[in-house]
Amino acid sequence: MFNQRTRIKDLLAGDKANYETTVMGWVRSFRNNQFIALNDGSTNANIQVVVALGMLDEATQKRITTGACIKAVGEIIPSLGKGQKIELKATEILILGDCDTEKYPLQLKNRPSLEYLREIAHLRFRTNTFGAVFRVRHALAYAIHKFFNDKGFVYLHTPIITASDAEGAGEMFKVTAFPLDGTAPRNEDGSINFKEDFFGRSTNLTVSGQLEGELAAMAYSDIYTFGPTFRAENSNTTRHLAEFWMIEPEVAFNDLEDNMNLAEEFIKYVIRHAMEQNKEDLEFLAQRLEEEEKQKPQNERSEMGLMEKLDFVVNNDFERLTYTEAITILKESNHNKKKKFQYLIEGWGVDLQSEHERYLVEKHFKKPVILTDYPKEIKAFYMRQNDDGKTVAAMDILAPGIGEIVGGSQREERLDKLLERMEEMHIPADELWWYLDTRKFGACPHAGFGLGFERLVQFVTGMGNIRDVIPFPRYPKSAEF
Amino acid sequence: MFNQRTRIKDLLAGDKANYETTVMGWVRSFRNNQFIALNDGSTNANIQVVVALGMLDEATQKRITTGACIKAVGEIIPSLGKGQKIELKATEILILGDCDTEKYPLQLKNRPSLEYLREIAHLRFRTNTFGAVFRVRHALAYAIHKFFNDKGFVYLHTPIITASDAEGAGEMFKVTAFPLDGTAPRNEDGSINFKEDFFGRSTNLTVSGQLEGELAAMAYSDIYTFGPTFRAENSNTTRHLAEFWMIEPEVAFNDLEDNMNLAEEFIKYVIRHAMEQNKEDLEFLAQRLEEEEKQKPQNERSEMGLMEKLDFVVNNDFERLTYTEAITILKESNHNKKKKFQYLIEGWGVDLQSEHERYLVEKHFKKPVILTDYPKEIKAFYMRQNDDGKTVAAMDILAPGIGEIVGGSQREERLDKLLERMEEMHIPADELWWYLDTRKFGACPHAGFGLGFERLVQFVTGMGNIRDVIPFPRYPKSAEF
Numbered sequence: 001m002f003n004q005r006t007r008i009k010d011l012l013a014g015d016k017a018n019y020e021t022t023v024m025g026w027v028r029s030f031r032n033n034q035f036i037a038l039n040d041g042s043t044n045a046n047i048q049v050v051v052a053l054g055m056l057d058e059a060t061q062k063r064i065t066t067g068a069c070i071k072a073v074g075e076i077i078p079s080l081g082k083g084q085k086i087e088l089k090a091t092e093i094l095i096l097g098d099c100d101t102e103k104y105p106l107q108l109k110n111r112p113s114l115e116y117l118r119e120i121a122h123l124r125f126r127t128n129t130f131g132a133v134f135r136v137r138h139a140l141a142y143a144i145h146k147f148f149n150d151k152g153f154v155y156l157h158t159p160i161i162t163a164s165d166a167e168g169a170g171e172m173f174k175v176t177a178f179p180l181d182g183t184a185p186r187n188e189d190g191s192i193n194f195k196e197d198f199f200g201r202s203t204n205l206t207v208s209g210q211l212e213g214e215l216a217a218m219a220y221s222d223i224y225t226f227g228p229t230f231r232a233e234n235s236n237t238t239r240h241l242a243e244f245w246m247i248e249p250e251v252a253f254n255d256l257e258d259n260m261n262l263a264e265e266f267i268k269y270v271i272r273h274a275m276e277q278n279k280e281d282l283e284f285l286a287q288r289l290e291e292e293e294k295q296k297p298q299n300e301r302s303e304m305g306l307m308e309k310l311d312f313v314v315n316n317d318f319e320r321l322t323y324t325e326a327i328t329i330l331k332e333s334n335h336n337k338k339k340k341f342q343y344l345i346e347g348w349g350v351d352l353q354s355e356h357e358r359y360l361v362e363k364h365f366k367k368p369v370i371l372t373d374y375p376k377e378i379k380a381f382y383m384r385q386n387d388d389g390k391t392v393a394a395m396d397i398l399a400p401g402i403g404e405i406v407g408g409s410q411r412e413e414r415l416d417k418l419l420e421r422m423e424e425m426h427i428p429a430d431e432l433w434w435y436l437d438t439r440k441f442g443a444c445p446h447a448g449f450g451l452g453f454e455r456l457v458q459f460v461t462g463m464g465n466i467r468d469v470i471p472f473p474r475y476p477k478s479a480e481f
Numbered sequence: 482m483f484n485q486r487t488r489i490k491d492l493l494a495g496d497k498a499n500y501e502t503t504v505m506g507w508v509r510s511f512r513n514n515q516f517i518a519l520n521d522g523s524t525n526a527n528i529q530v531v532v533a534l535g536m537l538d539e540a541t542q543k544r545i546t547t548g549a550c551i552k553a554v555g556e557i558i559p560s561l562g563k564g565q566k567i568e569l570k571a572t573e574i575l576i577l578g579d580c581d582t583e584k585y586p587l588q589l590k591n592r593p594s595l596e597y598l599r600e601i602a603h604l605r606f607r608t609n610t611f612g613a614v615f616r617v618r619h620a621l622a623y624a625i626h627k628f629f630n631d632k633g634f635v636y637l638h639t640p641i642i643t644a645s646d647a648e649g650a651g652e653m654f655k656v657t658a659f660p661l662d663g664t665a666p667r668n669e670d671g672s673i674n675f676k677e678d679f680f681g682r683s684t685n686l687t688v689s690g691q692l693e694g695e696l697a698a699m700a701y702s703d704i705y706t707f708g709p710t711f712r713a714e715n716s717n718t719t720r721h722l723a724e725f726w727m728i729e730p731e732v733a734f735n736d737l738e739d740n741m742n743l744a745e746e747f748i749k750y751v752i753r754h755a756m757e758q759n760k761e762d763l764e765f766l767a768q769r770l771e772e773e774e775k776q777k778p779q780n781e782r783s784e785m786g787l788m789e790k791l792d793f794v795v796n797n798d799f800e801r802l803t804y805t806e807a808i809t810i811l812k813e814s815n816h817n818k819k820k821k822f823q824y825l826i827e828g829w830g831v832d833l834q835s836e837h838e839r840y841l842v843e844k845h846f847k848k849p850v851i852l853t854d855y856p857k858e859i860k861a862f863y864m865r866q867n868d869d870g871k872t873v874a875a876m877d878i879l880a881p882g883i884g885e886i887v888g889g890s891q892r893e894e895r896l897d898k899l900l901e902r903m904e905e906m907h908i909p910a911d912e913l914w915w916y917l918d919t920r921k922f923g924a925c926p927h928a929g930f931g932l933g934f935e936r937l938v939q940f941v942t943g944m945g946n947i948r949d950v951i952p953f954p955r956y957p958k959s960a961e962f
Contacts, residue, residue: 001742002926003734007633007702024734025702026923040733041701042633069699069923071734096734097894097924104922122693122915123922125700134701138635145626152488152523154619159953160641160709161654161686161724163960173642173656173679175686177713180655180673182663192661198654198713198723200958205642205656212603212953212962219606220522220615221488221506227709228641232658232679242679243642252521253484253505253552253577261482413578434603434962441585441604442507442550443578445483472640472693477681479644481693481915 005071009042017078017086023047024071024096026126030064035081036090038072044128044284048079048087056093066107067099067126114468121472121481129288132281133469136274137457143273144226144247144453147266153222153249158209160228163201164431171232172204173242205230210448211382211435213250214411217446218438224249226453234476238465239354239403241454243474250448256384256393256410259447260320260370263397263406267368267456268314274460275310282307282460289462302401303366306462309400318368318397324348326371329364330356351378357398369398381425383409385417395449402459408449415439486552490523498559498567504528505552505577507607511545516562519553524616525609525765529560529568537574547588548580548607595949602953602962610769613762614950617755618938624754625707625728625934628747634703634730639690641709644682645912652713653685654723686711691929692863692916694731695892698927699919705730707934715957719946720884722935724955731929737865737874737891740928741801741851744878744887748849748937749795755941756791763788763941770943783882784847787943790881799849799878805829807852810845811837832859838879850879862906864890865926866898876930883940889930896920 005024025040025047034053037046049072056064064070071094079087105112105120106127117124124130148155161175177198178184185193194202209225216223225248232242251262275282286306293301304312321329330336330345330352343353352371361369373391376383383392397406412418418439422429429436457469467473472481486505506521506528515534518527530553537545545551555571562568586593586601587608598605605611629636642656658679659665666674675683690706697704706729713723732743756763767787774782785793802810811817811826811833824834833852842850854872857864864873878887893899899920903910910917938950948954953962 001738002736003732003739005734009633024925026700041635042703067923069733069925096926097920097922099923100921122696122918123700125697131700134635134637134697137638138630141636141638142626142630145623149619149623152490154522154616155622156615156952157618157622157709157726159724159955159960159962161711161955161960164962171658173658174661175654175656176661177652177654178661180657180659180661180665182665184661184663198715198957199955199960201960203960215603215962216606216615216952219507219604219612222523228638230642234679243640245638251484252550253486255483257482258484437603439578440581441578442548442580444505444550445577471637471697474640474642474680476679479640479642479680479682479684481640481645481696 005040007042008038008040008045008047011047011076012043012045012084012086015085017076019076020074021076021088022071022073023049023088025069027064027066027068027070027099029066033061036064036070036072038070041125041131043280044131045280048081048084049074049093050087050089051093052090055090060093060095063095063098064093065099065101067101067104068095069097069099070095114465118467118473125471128284130468132278132284133457133461133463134471135281136278136285136461137469139274139277140270140457140460141226141453143270146273147269148222148224148249151222153224154216154220156209156213156216156223156225157227158206158212158225160206161199161203162206163199163203164211165204170207172207173230173232175203175205207231208246208248208450210248210250210450211432213248213448214446215434215438217250217252217448218442218444221252222249236476238467239455241466241470241473241475244466244470245453247451247453248448250446252444252446254410254447255445256372256395256447259408259410259449260372260395263395263408263449263451264318264370267397267406267451270456271310271460272314275314282310285461285463292464310460313368313399316367318370319365320370320372322373323371323375323391324373326352326360330359333359333364335359335363349375349377354403357403361398361400361403366400368400371396371398376421379409381421381427382411382418384412385421393447399455399459402455405455405459406449406451408447410445410447413439413443413445415443486521488523489519489521489526489528492528492557493524493526493565493567496566498557500557501555502557502569503552503554504530504569506550508545508547508549508551508580510547514542517545517551517553519551522606522612524761525612526761529562529565530555530574531568531570532574533571536571541574541576544576544579545574546580546582548582548585549576550578550580551576595946599948599954606952609765611949613759613765614938614942614944615952616762617759617766617942618950620755620758621751621938621941622707622934624751627754628750629705629730632703634705635697635701637690637694637697637704637706638708639687639693639706641687642680642684643687644680644684645692646685651688653688654711654713656684656686688712689727689729689931691729691731691931692913694729694929695927696915696919698731698733698929699923699925702733703730717957719948720936722947722951722954722956725947725951726934728932728934729929731927733925733927735891735928736926737853737876737928740889740891740930741853741876744876744889744930744932745799745851748878748887748932751937752791752941753795756795763791766942766944773945791941794849794880797848799851800846801851801853803854804852804856804872805854807833807841811840814840814845816840816844830856830858835884838884842879842881842884847881849881852877852879857902860890862902862908863892863899865893866902874928880936880940883936886936886940887930887932889928891926891928894920894924894926896924
């Protein structure tokens, strides 16, 4: 057994002193050949390791550089220095791994840009920013599982490779064991003979686990998914990834209102969990954001700091209104009248653009908004048709700074209505025979939603680019690491 | 709000009576036009809903068929009948969804085979067997997150789409946005021009998140992954899937012994969690297995029942021995001498077959076994080389009835040794520049392992076929749903 260390987070949380312990981690700095700031990734805070003058030979001393990995044994004592309550008075220092300062890209002197850190995503975990971001990401992921587990939901792993391309949520990546060079087996008519491919049919990467989730909700009542989903869309934006994680709860017996209640409770729960468990990380990120905001022109700065924003979200009801009400607000807004929108709102029926969503959330209501009952033409085939014949029981949750963070609906459980809508939208019913079966055998009102995990992490960490909240982002022309 | 029901599991767990409540679920049976056995998937146990004679008109009564979805309002009263403490005396019954008995494949009379249920995987969730299996799967997944969270690990989402194919853990599926018909853009030499594909390079579905996990462990010290992994191997067995979920912890400062301790503690923890949280489901599955075993010839039956086996695993130390010791035991076994192995053990260096692993676990030690220090020739390039020059610090955990359930190792942290081994095994160093960087910048001893989640679920549920422990299995010629 080599690993008998105390985690630095646990050390600093304790208020004891005068005991022996061992720490291991990476050197952040080494001051005056005496004070090592050591970090082990459990927190952004470092433990100060004090090396008595003359304790180390010169060769060893020189190896204690930024990035080097060391083991330090010694006594925890109250610290006289500023910024820490305790420190480790070393009796033994062991160099576990050297770090060549000439080549190591993470030096304290230069402050690397987020863009540059994306190119060295294998090392960016070692910075304070990404240390905090990915610990918060963990806290949110854990809170998601805890929230649903405590409510008796079943976590369902829906398939990643799918033969279905019927949902139409976006462009799909193809998955194949065939060569791509044109030598794949052909049918007589020249088309590819997928019967000879691995799965005996053409397959893609999933865009959503919802349809499969509905199948399980018709047995367990309450299920959720949490897995990767994919879009082969050429979107080079700060809000899109080709590979991202999605949470999709699906609940039998829920109507649209139940669905909104669940989504709002859920979002507040996971944010509150992160605020409790990762207070220091969030305070660090709030500080980082504040500095970033200072670089912006006054009128582009956020009105609230990160902590204020999170506090506000967990402590206030989300505003709920219909699409139709939102259109009226937008149409009559000074923003629209003064033609400040790129896409002017002229009438009912149009899809909302990001600028409209942000106006509602950031300017008009100044809080998260749940829009409901969208025109059926701009929503998916499986959403439940309202009695007005024009709208569906959809809901989108819009968050400040992010826009759409949740999209959901009550599902169409009436077989005849569902088939009618599928035909209108050219969704092939025979491919979805299994989905339609649930409407034949004990159907019930049910509802669900999808939450893009990275958008949630962006919202909570205040990071502006979605590529900075997933460890190794996938986007057009980028699949490094 | 429509969903104001009480979950049947919570109802049955309570010992109160004489109060009003609402339940919703699916009819399992309707006896004597009076007694509805209603299930909502929260447990295999049904609530008995008692309908007073004459309360329902004949038309409604006829719609209460197996598989139909209903809402029942009434009073919880102590039950006089056998098999339940309480029942619901209905004052109101609402049919939410009919179920055509002529077409519904899940009738009580016939007992569908597991093979047939695989063909209707969208409905098998509604059977007692799969109800139990997937609730246990959930419990294990949750326990995994809880175990690591409570120890301060960071949950890391490693990429699914990867440009790396260097690990060699198995055949990979290709991912592309190109057409497969030979019209993909070409280079001058006739090869496919992947620069024009979505990611600007050739990409595959990941076989493991380990290499990326190591990157993060060099920052957070303790990380784990839990995500889907893929193999494009044409393995039509009861132990292989083309798409499966894997858990891969990676821990800085852990040596092989620390690694074994973590894996053993982890396995015991998650099994214990399932035994506590899903006692009734496991008892049901134990019963199912016992009946299945009765169909087998005496000499093929397991010596222990499912509950006994799980009890035994959580309460006993795993046997730890080296590969070399295992070879000696196998070579000198009567089994080997009497040529009962298909592959006879003749000397040191051969890879162990499933029959050898099962002999060690089921016949010789009769408990889980951790084998360590395998010949380097049969293990991956990243495993730490032992001083003997012949073996590596690998460990495999072998479980009764399953065989290998965990594979892990201490990693080679010494750059020169790693490069040497990569060259010997023709692993391209330039493609793994980022992996090698961690050996240049503050390397340290570290170790990790991978656990195939479905094998764990098989082990805990006693299901013989891995296709029956994942909701929608992917295997050669099969990607339905």
